[in-house]
Amino acid sequence: MPKSPAQTLLEKADKKANSSGGWFTSSTTKFEEAGDLYQQAANSFKLEKLFKEAGDAFAREAECREKCSENNEAANAWWNAAKAYKRGFPDLAIQALSQTITHLTQGGRFRQAADREKEIAQIYLQETHDLRKACESYVRAGEWYAQEDATATANACYKDAADLHAELEEYPQAIARYEQVADHSLTSALTKYSVKDYWLRAALCALAMTDSVTAKRNMMKYSSKDATFASTREAKFVNALTDAVEAGDVEMFTGAVVEFDQVTKLDNWKTNILLKIKRGIDEEPVLR
Template identity: 75%
Template structure:
């Protein structure tokens, strides 16, 4: 049975890597030539829709590029490997690529993470941030690992910020703040919301979104053992930074919630939430935070000897 064009190229690349070279060749040129062949093989496998084999070939190319000190090409090869594995091995979440090393015993190599290593070494922090953000999405959507996702979003945000991509950085920090809250790390969540709000206040194009961040921060304060003291203090602080906040629907909503929680009034709390939801539909995150606050109210009522 004849070999496919992709397999023939792969065999040729393997043979090139294992060759000892000649008088007029160097180890560097050997790896450069093998890397080119692995790349051709990988692309041929993609045409055949053999994505697992394409990922293996791109990963071998990446090792050749590393051996020949071609850092940018190595980063691209790892990235191509990760994309191929996404099609061929979705269950592996793109984070680790199972390859047979061309120079060492079988091992597990980081795909997207290895791409990031090369990108940061080359000073390509914007591209590194893109890849780190994708890792965060994988942790969250496929692994349900909130902790790792949060760390990836914060790292991506830092890299976007230093590349002056403020809007993208703030979006990552906001996602990280949501995850801190989901993990019940409310002080960290509040700090991130405040950071994003402060940046947003500096531009007329983003100032409109400040009320959303202050609202989320206020919900975090109330979810933190129904801490109305912190919630009231933060509400006053936010109203100083943005005088219009207290008159917004979001500002009035937080103020009303604080009063209901302070009075232990579950009925009023439910009514306030219902009315707000009729005008501004609550998303899943806000609904989750409000349920945490309500449970705190119920627990407080039970501790007082009964349910209101």
């Protein structure tokens, strides 16, 4: 069976990388040429839709670039490897992205490092369903965005991390993150409108801990930060839920949820946490 063009290029690249080099070729030149050949082989594998082989060839290219201290090219090659591995090899994609990030942070390119870290978070979330690792990556990406003054992007990452903390039932951490994002959002007229949603999420987390005292105290704190908050549908909704939780009244709770949902459709996250709170009422002994 004849070799594919990609296979032929790969063998040529291996041969070049492993050659002893002549009197007149420096090892740098040897690895530069091998790197170019690996890149050609990788692109050829991509044409054949052989994504694992393409990723492997890009990774070999990256190693050649590292041997010549071409760090930007190495970062790029690792990223290309990750994009190929994303087609069905999530663990390898994460490893390649981590290598990319090492090069980017060493070169002071934190904004790009944050972009790649966010990609890692999304792979953990969508492919390997590792919520804790996804959460850690969102926080790391958020910190790098924040130090590069990309505040809106940082807040989006922190909000995603908060949602995951809540799904992992790490409610105090979730509340702290929502409040952090809300505080940032208060500072700009463009983002101020979203604050009530962050505070609603934080309050639901407090109720999920069956801690109506904290929920009430936090609601007072939020109203002192923004005088308009107390009159919003979100605030009234939380107050109705808190009353129902304290009364141990499931019907009252369900009524408040249905009423809110008729005007503002509840997303999956809110639906899930409301079910947890409702279960808490069902299980909580009511003091007579």
